[in-house]
Amino acid sequence: MIVRQLSKAKQSSRRIVSPDGNWESTRLLLKDDQMGFSFHITTIYKGADFHMHYQNHLESVYCMSGRGEVETLADGKKYPIEPGTIYILDQHDEHILRAFEEMSMACVFNPPLSGKEVHNSEGAYDLDAEKIED
Numbered sequence: 001m002i003v004r005q006l007s008k009a010k011q012s013s014r015r016i017v018s019p020d021g022n023w024e025s026t027r028l029l030l031k032d033d034q035m036g037f038s039f040h041i042t043t044i045y046k047g048a049d050f051h052m053h054y055q056n057h058l059e060s061v062y063c064m065s066g067r068g069e070v071e072t073l074a075d076g077k078k079y080p081i082e083p084g085t086i087y088i089l090d091q092h093d094e095h096i097l098r099a100f101e102e103m104s105m106a107c108v109f110n111p112p113l114s115g116k117e118v119h120n121s122e123g124a125y126d127l128d129a130e131k132i133e134d
């Protein structure tokens with residue numbers, strides 16, 4: 001069994017701060033753990049308004065606190081996000097995420113992230129990203 005603490009992980013290389021200033025993510029479970037998915041606790045900073053398109057991954061995002069919205073670009077639909085909302089990008093959906101307040105999210109990725117991924121120019125994560133050194 002593997003046991004980790006968020007407070008401890010936040011003080012390690014598991015915490016990634018996005019260079020675009022929109023979010024930070026502490027990656028509690030990664031590819032090397034061989035579970036077939038990765039699990040992250042992500043903070044989306046207040047006022048963030050940014051594009052993502054996970055062409056290489058499926059992602060589920062559960063809101064634990066804060067408020068915002070997600071817009072799917074294919075149809076222009078906007079979905080409110082509040083505590084208890086989960087959005088599931090089952091179609092590799094191109095989307096925009098907006099945080100009206102700071103939001104705390106639990107995120108699951110399949111395939112799992114290696115550790116150091118940040119968004120490329122298309123809003124995706126590359127499949128050959130560097131792994132973290134614990």
Ligand SMILES: CC(=O)NCC[C@H](N)C(=O)O
Pocket residue numbers: 023025026040041042052059061097105107
């Ligand atoms: C909700 C979302 O996709 N935020 C970007 C960060 C991502 N959750 C991650 O942990 O890499």
